[in-house]
Amino acid sequence: MSQLKGYVHSLESFGSADGPGVRYLIFLQGCNMRCRYCHNPDTWKMETGQLMTADEILDKAERFRSFWGKDGGITVSGGEALCQLDFLLELFQKAKERNIHTCLDTSGSPFTKEEPFFGKFAALMQVTDVVMLDIKHIDDEKHKELTGRSNVNILQLADYLNEIGKDVWIRHVLVPEWTDVDEYLLRLRAYLDTLSNVKRIDVLPYHTLGVFKWKELGVKNLLEEAGINPPEPERVAHAKEILGAIS
Secondary structure, three states: OOEEEEEEEEEEEEEEEOOOOOOOEEOOOOOOOOOOOOOOOHHHOOOOEEEEHHHHHHHHHHHHHHHOOOOOOOEEOOHHHHHHHHHHHHHHHHHOOOOOOEEEEEOOOOOOOOHHHHHHHHHHHHHOOOOEOOOOOOOOHHHHHHHHOOOOOHHHHHHHHOOOOOOOOEEEEOOOOEOOHHHHHHHHHOOOOOOOOOOEEEEEEEOOOHHHHHHOOOOOOOHHHHHHHOOOOOHHHHHHHHOOOOO
């Protein structure tokens, strides 16, 4: 039995908006982005949290298997799950051995076509049923301002998933003055129209529910300081219409 362990931030037994059907949610620790609207900044730090093996996690998950139905399974998120690629690969390989549906929720920030990452990622896709890809911003410079990192490799990831025909759900957080701009929404829609593997598009309105965590960590929340509030319902509806979103 493998002794490879992953750093787990938290586990949730019932998720209904994190992939098909009812999902068991696994939040891994560590993220290399610093999104200004992050509602889980406590997941940023690498190599903290509870150390668990893949089998330990899956044993816990399968206790709730009766709730999953024919479409449910496990979803691994973060943080950024790809920051623990070796562990994630083993977890999904073992999940497939147990006939468990697998969903990866990622922002794609660690993606590269350089080895050894790319070979491991290709192997991961062999045991991944659905990828939920969060595209933070379509404009690279704005993406850097919003997250601290470029989006070039993230769009390369989206293109690669399209090439291999992997089912993808796109998620896009609508932030007033940042992503809630028609020019950027139209550019994102034009890009998504080049992909043939997108099965669903979700617009997620920015919210302030995680602001208290920033305060607890002693980190400045620049959106709060700038007085950025959640988008108005009509702007959310407008963005959904442009992007062809279903939620």
